[in-house]
Amino acid sequence: EPEVTQTPSHQVTQMGQEVILRCVPISNHLYFYWYRQILGQKVEFLVSFYNNEISEKSEIFDDQFSVERPDGSNFTLKIRSTKLEDSAMYFCASSGQGPSYEQYFGPGTRLTVT
């Protein structure tokens, strides 16, 4: 069964450094998402991406964040200058056409900012 994959599974970085989290969505999916979960809190939406542009973003997704689909298979989340409060589990997801389609989640990347 097709699945969403994410790399790395765990990333440790120093405050102020740039990180890129990578995802390979399911190949015939059209919508791509990033969510995150800070320890002890709810899973929260960051951004959705469709037709090579952002379709929706949350207030968390400020200028420090960017997304890209560089080659038609990968989907990346870049954090330009990490802060301690960016430490979280980051999930990538993808779905087919339309909001009533299931979103398939990857296993997550645990980001630790020190």
Add this chain to the structure above:
Amino acid sequence: ILNVEQSPQSLHVQEGDSTNFTCSFPSSNFYALHWYRWETAKSPEALFVMTLNGDEKKKGRISATLNTKEGYSYLYIKGSQPEDSATYLCAFLIKAAGNKLTFGGGTRVLVKP
């Protein structure tokens, strides 16, 4: 601010017993409700996408109902097994919001043999 709440936060169930828990969400601007099953260190697994008031969906021993007018959904597990131990998440979707899911805090279910 959209609030999706799940109760209880955690649940201990004896193997073989049935159980249920709740997700409550705003009744306005409803488009869909998603249920996920999430085991530690694995990807959240989609269980159901529910869109119509009165919907009932079933997958094996797990089923869900939806009441969009009063803003709640129940998830039922019949004859719980140890492999049902997981966190169950619901997520609310508003139309025309980039398919953005707003999650509840989850119900952690532990099935004791």
